[in-house]
Amino acid sequence: MKHLINKVTIFSNFIMGIVLVLSYACQIIEIQSYKIIFMVLVPLTCFYLLILFYEHKNNFLIGLFFLCNFVFIYSRLYISILKKQSLRGMFFAPYVFSDHTYYRIIETLNFNIFGIICGILLYKFYFKKKILKKRKKSLLKIFIVQKYFIYLSFFIGLLYCYLSYKISNIVNSFGYISRFNGVAAEYFGTVRSLILFISMYFFMASVFVLSSTKLTKKKQTILLIIFIFSAFCQNLSGGRGMTISSIFFALWILYFFYDYKLNFSKLFVLGIFLVSLTFYLASRRSIEHVQNFKIVKFEKIISFLEEQGSSVSLLGYYYDYPTLKVQYKPLIFSFILGGTEKIFCKFTGTEYNPKRSFYTGERMSSIVNNKLYLSGAGTGGNYLVDMYDLGGNIGVMILSATLILFLYYVQDVYKYMSLLKKSFVLYFIYEMFILPRSHYLAIGITGSIFIIILLALVNITNRRQKNK
Numbered sequence: 001m002k003h004l005i006n007k008v009t010i011f012s013n014f015i016m017g018i019v020l021v022l023s024y025a026c027q028i029i030e031i032q033s034y035k036i037i038f039m040v041l042v043p044l045t046c047f048y049l050l051i052l053f054y055e056h057k058n059n060f061l062i063g064l065f066f067l068c069n070f071v072f073i074y075s076r077l078y079i080s081i082l083k084k085q086s087l088r089g090m091f092f093a094p095y096v097f098s099d100h101t102y103y104r105i106i107e108t109l110n111f112n113i114f115g116i117i118c119g120i121l122l123y124k125f126y127f128k129k130k131i132l133k134k135r136k137k138s139l140l141k142i143f144i145v146q147k148y149f150i151y152l153s154f155f156i157g158l159l160y161c162y163l164s165y166k167i168s169n170i171v172n173s174f175g176y177i178s179r180f181n182g183v184a185a186e187y188f189g190t191v192r193s194l195i196l197f198i199s200m201y202f203f204m205a206s207v208f209v210l211s212s213t214k215l216t217k218k219k220q221t222i223l224l225i226i227f228i229f230s231a232f233c234q235n236l237s238g239g240r241g242m243t244i245s246s247i248f249f250a251l252w253i254l255y256f257f258y259d260y261k262l263n264f265s266k267l268f269v270l271g272i273f274l275v276s277l278t279f280y281l282a283s284r285r286s287i288e289h290v291q292n293f294k295i296v297k298f299e300k301i302i303s304f305l306e307e308q309g310s311s312v313s314l315l316g317y318y319y320d321y322p323t324l325k326v327q328y329k330p331l332i333f334s335f336i337l338g339g340t341e342k343i344f345c346k347f348t349g350t351e352y353n354p355k356r357s358f359y360t361g362e363r364m365s366s367i368v369n370n371k372l373y374l375s376g377a378g379t380g381g382n383y384l385v386d387m388y389d390l391g392g393n394i395g396v397m398i399l400s401a402t403l404i405l406f407l408y409y410v411q412d413v414y415k416y417m418s419l420l421k422k423s424f425v426l427y428f429i430y431e432m433f434i435l436p437r438s439h440y441l442a443i444g445i446t447g448s449i450f451i452i453i454l455l456a457l458v459n460i461t462n463r464r465q466k467n468k
Contacts, residue, residue, distance in 0.1 A: 073384060074109065101319045108315055111393045112384060115400025122401065123408045315388060 387399040 073112075077105065077109065098320070101316050104319050105315050108384075108388060108393055108396055111397040112387075112400050115397040116404055118397070119401035119404025119408075123405055315385060318385070318388060 384396065387396045391398065
């Protein structure tokens with residue numbers, strides 16, 4: 001029965017995808033019909049991915065991809081369709097899309113879903129059998145972290161710590177936190193703001209360093225408490241989505257690496273905590289006038305999903321301002337340079353230009369609403385926006401399939417990697433998929449310096465123990 005459900009689900013997805021591509025190529029249906037395809041494809045895809053989780057419990061990378069896609073891309077749009085509404089406003093911006101733009105966004109998201117299904121099919125029926133076994137050894141070389149890179153990162157990390165100490169304001173000058181800058185300094189104080197900033201990376205570092213060690217159940221519980229506490233601390237600066245994503249990631253690691261069991265009582269307590277934290281952050285934002293959010297009522301928990309729509313919003317910008325996007329070249333992994341540029345400008349005294357194309361997804365928002373962007377509330381995008389920037393809807397489909405294949409490859413060779421390589425790959429995946437909005441990425445990339453330092457120390461310690 002399970003296999004039958006599996007086959008029916010993926011067959012339905014594939015047929016809907018074929019209809020989508022043919023209708024797009026031949027223009028045989030009106031654009032409103034994409035809404036129906038979207039309504040069918042999203043639940044089918046989610047259901048199929050859940051089946052994959054059940055069959056392959058170590059499929060954590062696909063899980064992160066699934067969470068990112070549904071919560072940060074599809075949730076708001078899907079809910080607005082269920083309510084029979086158009087996308088009435090922007091995420092952080094008072095801008096309203098036309099109905100035509102609304103349906104074009106749905107069209108692009110349909111291609112993203114179909115690309116995911118194509119990637120899964122290619123892996124299961126071709127790459128897994130014919131290519132993967134022959135390429136394991138050569139593929140491992142891609143993830144080798146050279147010792148010189150570690151030493152250089154260690155030096156940069158020390159420099160960054162020095163700058164953070166000398167220029168305390170740098171703590172609150174990255175992306176999303178810059179919106180919270182004035183209140184954080186007044187409400188928490190400079191030292192506490194620094195503690196909040198560092199706690200963001202203590203959470204991630206704990207996950208990656210401990211991901212390959214053996215833990216007792218008591219230590220697992222302690223680790224879970226640390227995760228939740230760290231997630232709570234880091235999100236006092238404003239991010240509810242990052243809180244839930246971070247805790248989900250922690251639970252995923254604990255479950256699949258350590259077989260940590262969560263019973264109903266634990267899940268109930270965790271759920272109460274997440275709901276309470278969401279309401280607290282919403283009310284704090286409203287009271288301090290930090291963000292233009294209204295206080296979330298208890299009976300409207302679903303409103304959290306409606307607020308996640310940065311990629312959808314940015315795609316709307318692309319459609320409504322086609323002449324502006326030509327000024328900026330697509331840089332798929334451009335966020336790698338994001339955090340380091342601000343540090344460099346602080347250290348050298350040079351002027352920082354927010355309109356440079358060093359931040360994935362923020363190129364368009366900085367032009368369309370530059371004042372809003374400079375205040376720290378710029379609309380962020382993610383890899384989906386760069387896919388569209390590179391090749392339109394067909395590019396979204398092909399690159400989505402490629403990303404799924406990449407995740408499968410990484411997962412299949414993951415067990416052959418060392419602790420250092422595993423941690424590095426996990427961090428890369430976490431940055432790319434769990435934190436899709438670029439104002440989070442602007443914060444997160446700076447944290448990679450701290451994590452690389454920690455990984456380097458762990459690597460050195462392990463070598464010394466082996467030598468003894």
